[in-house]
Amino acid sequence: MHALLYLTGRSLKNRIRKALHKPVTYIYLVIILFYLLAVPFGVRAMFEDIKLDSPEGMTAVFTVFAFWVIPVNLVAYARRKGLIYRRSDAHFLFPSPIGPKTILLYAHSKTLLTGLFMNIVLVLGCIYVFQVEPWRMLLYFLFTVVVENTLEGGIMLLLYGSERLGERERKWIVAVSYGLIGLLVLLAFVTCLGKSGSIRFEDVLAYLHSDGVQMVPLIGWYVAVLHLLFLGPTAVNVICSLLYLGTVVLVVWAAIRMKCTGEYFEDAEKFADDYDTVLETRRQGRTDVQLGRKKKVGKASITYRGKGAKAIFYRQLLEYKKSRFFIFDINTLCALIAGCFVSFLCSGEEGFAAENSSLILAGAMAYVTLIFSAYQGKWGKELLTPYTFLIPDNPFRKLWYATLMQHVQALVNGCLYVLVPVIVLHIPLSTAALTVLCYVVFCACKLYILTVAEVAVGNVLGNVGKQFFQLFLLGIVILLGVLGAALGMALGGINLAYVVMLVLLSLVLVILLTISTLCFYRMETLKS
Amino acid sequence: MLEVMDLSKKYGKVRAADHVSFTVPDGRVGILLGPNGAGKSTVIKSIAGLLRFEGQVRIQGIPSREKAARKIFAYVPEMPSMYDMLTVREHMEFIRRAYGAETTDQEVEELLARFELLDKQEKLGNELSKGMMQKVSICCALVIHPQVILLDEPMVGLDPAAIKELKQMVLELRDRGATVLISTHMLEMVKELWDITFVMNQGHILGSYNREQVGDEDLEELFFAVTGQEKKDQTAVGQEKEDLTVTGQEKKDPAAAGQEQNGSAAAEREQKDLAATGQEKQDSEKGSSNAGEGGQ
Numbered sequence: 001m002h003a004l005l006y007l008t009g010r011s012l013k014n015r016i017r018k019a020l021h022k023p024v025t026y027i028y029l030v031i032i033l034f035y036l037l038a039v040p041f042g043v044r045a046m047f048e049d050i051k052l053d054s055p056e057g058m059t060a061v062f063t064v065f066a067f068w069v070i071p072v073n074l075v076a077y078a079r080r081k082g083l084i085y086r087r088s089d090a091h092f093l094f095p096s097p098i099g100p101k102t103i104l105l106y107a108h109s110k111t112l113l114t115g116l117f118m119n120i121v122l123v124l125g126c127i128y129v130f131q132v133e134p135w136r137m138l139l140y141f142l143f144t145v146v147v148e149n150t151l152e153g154g155i156m157l158l159l160y161g162s163e164r165l166g167e168r169e170r171k172w173i174v175a176v177s178y179g180l181i182g183l184l185v186l187l188a189f190v191t192c193l194g195k196s197g198s199i200r201f202e203d204v205l206a207y208l209h210s211d212g213v214q215m216v217p218l219i220g221w222y223v224a225v226l227h228l229l230f231l232g233p234t235a236v237n238v239i240c241s242l243l244y245l246g247t248v249v250l251v252v253w254a255a256i257r258m259k260c261t262g263e264y265f266e267d268a269e270k271f272a273d274d275y276d277t278v279l280e281t282r283r284q285g286r287t288d289v290q291l292g293r294k295k296k297v298g299k300a301s302i303t304y305r306g307k308g309a310k311a312i313f314y315r316q317l318l319e320y321k322k323s324r325f326f327i328f329d330i331n332t333l334c335a336l337i338a339g340c341f342v343s344f345l346c347s348g349e350e351g352f353a354a355e356n357s358s359l360i361l362a363g364a365m366a367y368v369t370l371i372f373s374a375y376q377g378k379w380g381k382e383l384l385t386p387y388t389f390l391i392p393d394n395p396f397r398k399l400w401y402a403t404l405m406q407h408v409q410a411l412v413n414g415c416l417y418v419l420v421p422v423i424v425l426h427i428p429l430s431t432a433a434l435t436v437l438c439y440v441v442f443c444a445c446k447l448y449i450l451t452v453a454e455v456a457v458g459n460v461l462g463n464v465g466k467q468f469f470q471l472f473l474l475g476i477v478i479l480l481g482v483l484g485a486a487l488g489m490a491l492g493g494i495n496l497a498y499v500v501m502l503v504l505l506s507l508v509l510v511i512l513l514t515i516s517t518l519c520f521y522r523m524e525t526l527k528s
Numbered sequence: 529m530l531e532v533m534d535l536s537k538k539y540g541k542v543r544a545a546d547h548v549s550f551t552v553p554d555g556r557v558g559i560l561l562g563p564n565g566a567g568k569s570t571v572i573k574s575i576a577g578l579l580r581f582e583g584q585v586r587i588q589g590i591p592s593r594e595k596a597a598r599k600i601f602a603y604v605p606e607m608p609s610m611y612d613m614l615t616v617r618e619h620m621e622f623i624r625r626a627y628g629a630e631t632t633d634q635e636v637e638e639l640l641a642r643f644e645l646l647d648k649q650e651k652l653g654n655e656l657s658k659g660m661m662q663k664v665s666i667c668c669a670l671v672i673h674p675q676v677i678l679l680d681e682p683m684v685g686l687d688p689a690a691i692k693e694l695k696q697m698v699l700e701l702r703d704r705g706a707t708v709l710i711s712t713h714m715l716e717m718v719k720e721l722w723d724i725t726f727v728m729n730q731g732h733i734l735g736s737y738n739r740e741q742v743g744d745e746d747l748e749e750l751f752f753a754v755t756g757q758e759k760k761d762q763t764a765v766g767q768e769k770e771d772l773t774v775t776g777q778e779k780k781d782p783a784a785a786g787q788e789q790n791g792s793a794a795a796e797r798e799q800k801d802l803a804a805t806g807q808e809k810q811d812s813e814k815g816s817s818n819a820g821e822g823g824q
Contacts, residue, residue, distance in 0.1 A: 003625035010622075011613040014652060018613070087609030088653070092619075092668065095576045096626045097598040261593040266579045276609070 003098060004106045012113075024465050036121060044129045050201070055230040058130035060208040063223045067184050070219045071177035073152065077159035078173035080264055081292070083107040085272040094269065100262035101255075104161050107268075108153055119144055132230060140229050147248055148222075154251035161260040180219065187212070211236040221247065283463055297322045308393035309401040316378055316405045327409045329377070335417035335439075338368045343424040357425045358494045361435055362485060362501070365417065366478045369442045370471070379403050379447050383454060383523070395521040399513075403447050407440060414439035434498035441505040442477070448509070448516035449473045455519040481505050529554050530575070530676050530707045535583035537570050544570040545581070546731040552707050554675075557698060557721050560711040561751050562728035568711045569606070571728070572680045575709070576603040587676045599627055602674035606681040606711075608665035610653025616640070616664050617649040620671050627672040639667045642693050659685040666694060676707040683717045695721060715747045722747065727754040 019025040047053040052060065076082030085107055093103050123137045159165070159173065191210070192203040207213065214224040214236055224240030231237075271292075278291045300321035304314045320327050342364050346357040382388045382402045391398060414436035422432050453470045484504035488497030530552045537545040545567045552558035562568045574581040577593055590597040614622060620636050623629070640646045643663040648656070656664065662685045669677060679698075683691050698708055698721055712718055725737045725747060734754045742750065 003622055006625055007611065007614070007622050010618050011611060014613040014615070014618075018652075086611075087607075088611045090578065091605055091609045091665070092611070092623065092626070094578055095598065095601065095603040096623075097595045097628070098626055099595070262577055263580050265577060269578050 001098075001102055003096075004102065008106070008109070040125045040128050043125070047129055053130055055130055055132045055136070056205070056209065058126055058132060059223075059226050059230050060205050062226050063208045063213070066219055066222050066226075067181060070222065071181050074155065074159065074177040075174050077156050078165075078170045078177070080160055080170075080267040081271065083156070083160060083268070083271075084110055084275065085268045087272050087276045090265070090269040090272045094262065094265045100260045100264070101157055101161055101258075103262075104157055104260075104264075105153060108156055112149065115149070116145065136230055140226075143225065143229065147245070151244075151248045151251055154248070154255040157255040157260070158251065158258060161264055162258060163260060163263045180216075184213070184216070184219070214240045217243075218247065296324050298324065309391060309397040311391065311401075312382065312388065312398065313401040313404050316402075319378075320405065327405070327412060329409075331377075331409070332413050332416060334368050335413040336420070338364050339417045339420040343420045346421075346425050357421065358427055358431050358435075359485075359489075359497075361418070361421055361427065361431075362438065362481075362498070365435065365439050366442065366481060368417075369439075369446055370474055370478060377406055377409075377447075379406055379450060383451070389523070396517045399448075399451070399517055399520050403444070406447055407444055410440045410443035411436065413443075428495075431495060431498065434495065434502060438481070438498060438502055438505060441502065441509050442481070445477045445505065445509050445512055446470075446474055448512040449477075451516040451519045451523075452512065455522055477505065477508055480508060529586075529588055530558070530678075530709055531584070531586040531589075532571065532575065533584040533586070535571060535574055535581055535585065537567075537574055537579060537581045543731050545574065547583070548728075548731070548733055549583075550726050550733055550736055552709050552724060554707055555702055555705045556707060556723040557702050557718075558707070558709040559718050559722040559725045559747075560709060560728060561713075561715070561725055561747075563755055564713075565730075566728040567731040568728055569680065570731075572678060572709075572711050575678055576601075576605075599672075600675040602669035602672055602677040604662075604665050604669045604677070604679045604682050606684065608658075608661040610656060610661050610664060612652065612654040614653050615650050616645055616653075616656070616660075619653065619664055619668055623668045623671055629672040631671050631673065636671060639670055642697075643667055643690055659687060659690070662686055663690055666697075670697065670701075674701075674706060677701060677709070679708070679710045679712075681712055681714075682710060683712065683714050691717065715751060719747055725750065727751060729755050 044053060047057060051057070073082060083104065089103075089107070093106075119141055123141045126132055127134055127137050159170075165173075188204060188207050189199070191207045192199045195203050195206075208223075209227070209231075211234075214220045214227060216223075221240045221244035224237040225244050227234070227237040228241045274291055298321075300318060302314050302318040302321065304311060306314070325332075342357065342361050346360060379402060388398060388402060417439060418427065418432040418435050421427050422429070427435075449470050453466045453473065457466050457469045481501045481504065484501040485497040488494075488500035491500075532548060532550050535545055535548040536543065548567070548571055550558070560568050560571065570579065573579045575585050575592060577598070585592040587597040587601050592598075592601070610619065611622075617636075617640075620640075624631055624636070637646065640649055643666065645660070645663055645667065648660060651660075653661075653664075662682070666679075666682060669679075682694060686694065695717075698710070701708055702723075710718055710721070723739050725739075727734045727736070727750065735750075737750055
């Protein structure tokens with residue numbers, strides 16, 4: 001334990017010291033501070049609107065959270081997940097004489113510090129939002145930090161560290177946990193429908209405060225403690241709170257007695273490996289690797305037609321052919337959803353007027369492009385591959401062929417984006433075609449901005465700073481598009497608005513392409 | 529002493545290690561050889577306690593998962609991973625505390641100096657190159673004065689000076705009576721180090737060889753003879769080339785073996801035995817690869 005305290009303390013100290021030297025830390029602090037101050041005001045207004053700005057309201061909100069969080073934690077620990085390990089833990093900790101249970105507690109403690117901070121924020125926020133007496137919130141804070149964490153730690157040891165639970169038993173725990181959530185929700189429906197024949201807000205609240213819910217083992221007993229703390233004692237919540245405390249003692253006793261020789265190291269090491277891989281890809285700005293999910297790759301072949309930079313295009317095509325969803329990705333899905341959403345907004349009697357639909361279509365397109373500005377796709381990966389720089393061809397051709405497939409992708413996504421609006425809103429084909437072209441140019445601008453950002457601020461601001469810079473540049477491009485559209489609308493209607501926007505964006509694209517080529521050349525010479 | 533007894537490990541339906549048994553006595557350097565996918569890493573990770581397995585591993589007679597065994601056991605993995613926010617020196621300190629080692633500051637400094645890390649001791653884990661990480665990993669293993677040490681591909685990423693230092697360190701450990709097990713592909717690097725060699729393939733120990741019994745025989749030849757792989761650089765070995773070729777042919781057709789070549793007698797004997805009994809290779813090796821017994 002002494003060594004683990006040393007590890008945690010030193011890591012924290014070095015992390016803070018290092019962070020203080022980075023300007024981006026202060027930007028984050030300002031953003032976090034802004035959210036911490038702004039969110040309670042917004043949340044209070046929201047809870048006032050729905051008449052939940054009271055200790056009863058808070059207890060109901062916490063009860064709903066408990067319905068979800070407690071079973072999900074059980075599931076995570078039963079699956080030997082929910083604890084963060086790094087490869088360094090597998091290297092140094094697992095073979096060491098430090099007890100396997102202590103290592104589990106160490107991993108659990110990694111989340112405690114964040115939890116402690118969140119709890120302080122929660123306590124202060126709840127005093128303001130729900131007008132709970134401070135001493136009650138202080139009691140709740142102590143209960144959460146000491147009792148709740150002890151119980152969670154004990155359950156974690158019993159489930160994660162157990163060497164008696166086989167695969168089958170673990171699957172049962174997962175099923176029962178999810179079943180419990182289902183049962184609680186089902187009971188809510190049955191109770192509410194039984195009372196008034198419909199689901200009314202006050203019936204749901206009555207259900208959440210009911211004695212029946214407080215009698216459900218573990219989740220209900222926790223809810224009973226909340227009722228005791230915030231709403232005062234009743235026979236049921238006192239008994240159930242005692243049962244909760246009894247459970248804590250029992251779980252801790254069982255966890256101490258349980259034999260654990262470290263069989264879980266195998267799963268923990270696998271997790272550490274996956275986790276570090278995901279962290280590495282996130283640092284590179286990639287989102288394609290998901291924790292615990294293996295990418296499925298099929299078989300495919302390709303005939304390379306051409307030499308030099310063209311090989312990049314064919315290699316990408318081969319990768320897409322092997323990919324499970326070919327060229328369709330998250331952008332495709334978002335384009336389709338955005339198209340449907342625009343159609344929904346503009347259709348029906350209460351919808352926006354049909355004449356605005358083309359404008360809304362353009363606005364939604366810009367928005368979708370903007371929120372996915374950090375998604376780098378294949379071009380982002382190409383920039384990390386030395387082969388992209390080593391291929392003997394000129395920078396412009398390399399830039400073009402390395403991004404060509406993504407332009408094709410944007411064209412397909414653009415077509416899918418306008419598909420539903422064309423059918424539902426009867427948007428003219430000419431307008432739809434112009435929308436698609438604008439979408440392609442927008443996406444192309446986004447791609448080339450990545451290269452510019454990489455060279456301009458990549459080494460100075462880090463990955464997050466680079467993403468902010470990309471967002472900023474893309475914002476300027478969108479602003480220019482909006483100005484062009486406004487000018488076109490003033491001069492002669494929606495189609496002219498699209499044409500002016502397209503001309504302006506194309507000009508920007510040519511400029512970006514030129515700068516990007518120069519930047520790419522610079523990266524190439526720097527790397528080589 | 530390191531004892532691996534009847535160790536088996538399955539990944540789904542694939543048996544990565546199948547009834548593997550071997551022993552490395554005190555004051556000896558064992559080498560675990562095998563081509564890619566032979567199961568070496570599985571055995572190494574099982575010994576280090578990172579995998580669930582069937583069978584037993586004992587360190588100085590103590591089951592490997594027990595605290596007392598872990599206190600005297602050091603492990604250098606193939607891919608070192610440092611704590612991002614600990615400096616080199618803090619890594620050493622952490623290990624010292626974790627193992628309750630009574631190593632003095634002076635000893636730590638000497639270790640760092642031997643591996644040219646003195647000027648890097650304030651660098652954070654995430655600021656180190658692969659080679660540096662490997663050096664830190666080795667230093668962390670040595671700082672606890674292990675009685676049994678397991679090195680998985682320890683030379684990868686090291687510069688020539690560090691390789692020389694590591695070899696010297698291994699010999700010193702051996703002379704101090706420690707048990708050393710090295711898993712490696714780099715046969716050249718361990719030529720002068722080994723006392724016992726275990727050759728693995730397809731999850732089985734194919735043969736174990738004691739230096740005193742094998743004499744000056746080339747480790748490479750032993751390896752290729754036992755695994756049935758071709759040695760690629762055949763022009764460089766002169767007369768040995770013919771011996772090896774003959775051995776290779778014999779391996780493919782053990783029943784036709786008419787003579788024992790000096791360079792791979794043990795392997796050939798094993799092949800002939802197999803051919804005679806009709807048993808599978810692995811069966812003949814089950815539980816019988818005790819280094820103390822020497823070659824098969």
